[in-house]
Amino acid sequence: MCGIVGYIGHRNAVPLVLDGLQRLEYRGYDSAGVAVIHEGQIKIRRDVGKLINLRNKVESGPIEGTIGIGHTRWATHGEPSERNAHPHVSMNGDFVVVHNGIVENYLELKRELTSEGVTFESDTDTEVIVQLIAHHAQHHTNGDMVEATRQTALRLRGAQAIVVVNKHTPDRLIAVRIGNAGGVALGIGNGENFVASDIPAILEYTRKMIFLDHADMAVVTADSYHIQTLQGEPVDAEIHEIDWDSVSAGRGEFQHFMQKEIFEQARAVTDTMGGRVDFEKGDILLKELNLDEALAKRISKIVITACGTSYYSGLVGKFFFEQLARVNTEVEYASEYRYRNPILDENTIVLAITQSGETADTLAAVAEARKRGAMMWSVVNAIGSAAMRTADGYVLMNAGPEIGVASTKAFTTSLVNQLMIALRLGQLRGTISAEQSVFFAQQLSQLPRLIGQVLEFEDQIKALATVFHNYKDFLFLGRGINYPIALEGALKLKEISYIHAEGYPAGEMKHGPIALIDEDMPVLAIAIQDDLYEKMISQIEQAKARNGIVIAVATEGDTFIQSKADHVLYVPAMNSFLSPIVSLASFELIISIIVSGSFL
């Protein structure tokens, strides 16, 4: 991940691509690169750090060409270095690729290619893509670039956005979108065309945009484009005219910012793991946290303090810290904690979770804790905010700006951040073995795809929204690691739609709230197949006994639940540590659809 820009036309691509990347700088990155084709050769410039380094390189060693691709990268596989920066070139020097996403099966593909004699220059998963395209072109498609790209795309597991260019056919580039690793926009110009991961990159050149759908592939020349599915079916794509005002421009293909941000979550979690998770070895690198083995072993307690959505994120984090690092963890409303007389010492970490990094109650709570000798960490989205500046250690969410009123991708990324901190703590404290580290890192690599898969159920969720949009009260239930998601689901519905909603740990129902349930108060219950599945089934039965209408979020393939719940929203099967992150996406989607009335 992170930003992609491509150009084909009559102008020199290099300045256009570099300017496009500059407009994506807000997303963050650790290295950047650009490639063009000139006189039948691929020319590349790449560098670590800020774009200015790349610009300087291009200035001292100029390249030019009327077809070019560029990329800003958050490292996901391999350290940030020139060698690992995109674009990546195939061993035979024919193809060059930029890519956003995580190739979940890259090790398997790399082994396969290595056994066929392919040698790799980088540690990235992206290089597997370009080598595989070249391999298919050479051995299976008789040099046909479109077919080689299509066959390669069909073999990739995970959510991806890819742009590929071939030095033998410099009159075209190919863009592919698989899953929801972020969008791919085609910008339609006059005798020139553009591609970008984000429309601000190319908005200066054209307002006519096409957004590729999941599993679409576009073959783009200077004055044409052809879109087909990866199965080879032609796609008649709609051209969107992006309005001149900056709000419409920022919203792009989405109806409102919340919807956009919900759909950005798969990409946001990829960016938050970028440069931090070694998916092969299981190492977790959190430089700014300033955590070493001595500190990890000394910590006797973590107190998470936060407000609103960030507080609910902390409730999930408690499970991560206790289960994986075996550290006693408390979660406190910052607005209450700041007025308490808490018991703390120098072995306590107070962890502030805050998207803005400026929430007054949260800042006051951590200040109070520090006065009493505790150390402060923060999980924060806004770079340079008070919660980042004043912390002894911090982890940035890298979620990008949140414009929608409700926090969505910041919540998701803060969960991933806490999971990474808990894994690092567990590694240093010896509560997680090397094998478990690799296992969890591999689970994390699946997260963008899993979130993306939920978002693909939008049509099914729209159908549900038509049934429920007139109800005035909702109840959200969950258990274990998913009970905070019930609280968060209820908060989101209240905040966005002004519809009354309550969230409860399902086991609490029998202690009073069950009295609320009747046919006018639909119950949304997370009942995925984990250790507490049977308990949830029994709670669903109790709701049904009170004439409740139950919508269950369940594991794909669970047909039994259809006999218990009135409606079922399926999510993919996954490790239970990931389930809060994925389950919430389905709640967010249903809420955003109810609110926008986009089903009408």
Ligand code: F6R
């Ligand atoms: C809900 C929401 C709020 C914030 C809360 C804390 O969608 O956005 O509940 O989570 O105000 O804000 P931060 O995380 O900026 O401290």
